Amino acid sequence: MAALCGRAVVCSLAGLLVLFVSVLLIRTYTWPERAVRQWHWKEPSGMELMEEEKEQLIEALKGAIRIPTVSFSEDKQNTTALAEFGKYIEKVFPNVFSSKLITHEVFGNYSHLFKVNGSDHTLQPYMLLAHLDVVPATPESWEVSPFSGVEQDGYIYGRGTLDDKSSLIGILQALEFLLKKGYKPCRSFYIGLGHDEEVFGHRGAKIMAEELKNRKVKLAFLVDEGLPVIDGIIPGLNCPVALIGITEKGSLTLKLTVNGSPGHSSFPPLESSIGILSAAVSRLEQNPMPNKFGEGPERAMFEHVASKFVFPLNIVMANLWAFSLVVSRFLAQSSSTNAMIRTTTALTIFQSGIKSNVVPPTATATVNFRIHPAQTVKEVLDIVRKTIQDERVELSVMNSFDPLPVSSHDVESVGYQILQHTIHSVFSGAPSAPAVCIGNTDSRYFVPLTNNIYRFNPVILKKEDLNRIHGLNERISKEALERLVQFYFQLIQNADIDKIPIPHRATHEL
Ligand SMILES: CCCCCCCCCCCCCCCC(=O)N[C@@H](Cc1ccccc1)C(=O)O
Ligand SMILES: [Zn+2]
Ligand SMILES: [Zn+2]
Structure with missing residues (x-):
């Protein structure tokens, strides 16, 4: 009886596996080549330059x-x-x-x-x-x-x-x-x-x-x-692909300021403005914004060129419904593809101190975020506050705008x-x-x-x-x-x- 049950389970699992693989293959090899409306293009004159x-x-x-x-x-x-x-x-x-x-x-x-x-x-x-x-x-x-x-x-x-x-x-x-x-x-x-x-x-x-x-x-x-027309930038994509920017990330530039107690470096404060600020910016860098792959138009980009990926990535890209988590982890590995899948955090300016034996009163840093289309300035600001979790770090918005509309x-x-x-x-x-x-x-x-x-x-x-x-x-x-x-x-x-x-x-x- 137990053996029969075991065999039934194995058969069901095998059936599911066959079904899963069939769906993957059908989607990959019948991938809808996107129809382009045929217009009456006039033949442009004189392509070749003399x-x-x-x-x-x-x-x-x-x-x-x-x-x-x-x-x-x-x-x-x-x-x-x-x-x-x-x-x-x-x-x-x-x-x-x-x-x-x-x-x-x-x-x-x-x-x-x-x-x-x-x-x-x-x-x-x-x-x-x-x-x-x-x-x-x-x-x-x-x-x-x-x-x-x-x-x-x-x-x-x-x-x-x-x-x-x-x-x-x-x-x-x-x-x-x-x-x-x-x-x-x-x-x-x-x-x-x-x-x-x-x-x-x-x-x-x-x-x-x-x-x-x-x-x-x-x-x-x-x-x-x-x-640009990218060539060899996305691993596994085996031909040049022209990327047309149909939207543009938003941007948020923040100035972080810590005002501490200045004085003689021979009896420094237990926590300096430089130390407090460094910890804050380090927390921002160590805790990247959430991976948003699949929540914006970047998903369509990969689906569009799914058939141009080498085997077995072609199967993976044609089946993001099953593999988006794996793909998003893979894209997070390089800086250019990582920028496609999340709001990025760039520490761009850091200033403090004037002399080696003077504890400076103030430390400032500038952080530039480029906002993924699935987020807003407000959401990013909320995450920043939660990540820093230190009232001594003052935040001021230098400039900001939400991601642009999708064309x-x-x-x-x-x-x-x-x-x-x-x-x-x-x-x-x-x-x-x-x-x-x-x-x-x-x-x-x-x-x-x-x-x-x-x-x-x-x-x-x-x-x-x-x-x-x-x-x-x-x-x-x-x-x-x-x-x-x-x-x-x-x-x-x-x-x-x-x-x-x-x-x-x-x-x-x-
Ligand atoms: C999936 C693989 C992706 C490959 C990506 C290839 C990268 C190509 C570079 C894209 C450049 C886009 C054009 C940007 C122009 C530019 O530099 N703009 C500036 C504009 C600006 C100036 C001052 C302050 C804020 C903003 C900028 O974005 O920093
Ligand atoms: Zn430019
Ligand atoms: Zn430029």
């Missing part, structure tokens, strides 16, 4: 890098360089500045807004954004001078080659080439070039967005800097489809996936103008290049720069598609 055009483009970027448009802080920018940059683009892109189709305005002294007037006023305009300021660079740590625009082994080096002068030059150069070829757009579009993105964008992009809002402008979509990214979404189609043709069929942009961009000021904001940097980025952004030896290959121009060249032409899709057979996106 040698002379390539040369012009490379020189244009080198010249831009040599103008040190550095933003140190909101009140400390290299305004001489910012002004020079305005004259520089006028000289290098004469057709853009003289075309009768284009109006040009300056905001906050150094930001530029262009409107390229299209022939079809029934089409809603769109916008391309980039910025001309850069973060500082410490020349002594670089292999080449960061503002020399040096070319080495097929790469152009310098601050801004990835963030964001390449895109700025790419957009203007694409438009310059198109105008020279006699191109006239159907759909109007704006180009916004902010001058203070690296220090919050309050005087550039924010003012431009407010002005466009006052003018009652509504945008079909907007494309700004953002996530549409379905088959009906004109902007997303235009972007996806352009990526597909310029990046040799690379799949794209909606994703969460982990950094912040000027595009957040344009939320009142459109529901369709996409953050995308048309450059292939490998793991070893990640730290060059805002880091040392920032560079772009000449080939990548040419592709970047082709991207904007095609994007502008593809955006001329009218609103009415021509539905016919669905195709495979991946």
Whole structure:
């Protein structure tokens, strides 16, 4: 009897296992390839750049890098360089500045807004954004001078080659080439070039967005800097994937202050302001914010490219209903994927003390949180208070904003489809996936103008290049720069598609 029962249990378990494995395999190998609505894409003209055009483009970027448009802080920018940059683009892109189709305005002294007037006023305009300021660079740590625009082994080096002068030059150069070829757009579009993105964008992009809002402008979509085409960054993903930022994390910057008792270091207080503050920031670092994998759009990113993972990760990614816990632990292992799944905690400034035998009265620290789409500023603040649990640590909010709205990214979404189609043709069929942009961009000021904001940097980025952004030896290959121009060249032409899709057979996106 007991043996019979045992056998029945074993059979049931085996049956369940077979069922479980079957579900996994069916989901993996019948994974719904996402249908892309087929539009009547016009064949964009002249994809290949001529040698002379390539040369012009490379020189244009080198010249831009040599103008040190550095933003140190909101009140400390290299305004001489910012002004020079305005004259520089006028000289290098004469057709853009003289075309009768284009109006040009300056905001906050150094930001530029262009409107390229299209022939079809029934089409809603769109916008391309980039910025001309850069973060500082410490020349002594670089292999080449960061503002020399040096070319080495097929790469152009310098601050801004990835963030964001390449895109700025790419957009203007694409438009310059198109105008020279006699191109006239159907759909109007704006180009916004902010001058203070690296220090919050309050005087550039924010003012431009407010002005466009006052003018009652509504945008079909907007494309700004953002996530790249990643190559080898997510372990197991075996081809380059273009990540389109459909939302952007929120941000909270806190200043922590401890006021202690100062005095002679020969009879120090039992607990110093430095000690109390160190313990507080250490608690924050040692207790990361909760893992939110699956509660925001990051889940869709992995599902989108499930079939591109190597075996057996393809099964895992196609079955997140069963494996999301394992995947979330795996993603927490590296800093770039960890940033996708939780609110991150970065200790960025720590200050105290003036002399070795003086116990300082005050210690301060700055902590920057980038907020996962499934959390809010308020929730993060509550967790911070609970984690520190020390009334002696005063908290003050230096700036904060909640995660940005999620832009549409379905088959009906004109902007997303235009972007996806352009990526597909310029990046040799690379799949794209909606994703969460982990950094912040000027595009957040344009939320009142459109529901369709996409953050995308048309450059292939490998793991070893990640730290060059805002880091040392920032560079772009000449080939990548040419592709970047082709991207904007095609994007502008593809955006001329009218609103009415021509539905016919669905195709495979991946
Ligand atoms: C799953 C794998 C993910 C791979 C991620 C690849 C990383 C790519 C980098 C993404 C950069 C996005 C663009 C960010 C632009 C930027 O630096 N913005 C700044 C804006 C800012 C300036 C001053 C104060 C606060 C904020 C920022 O976010 O710090
Ligand atoms: Zn940038
Ligand atoms: Zn930046």
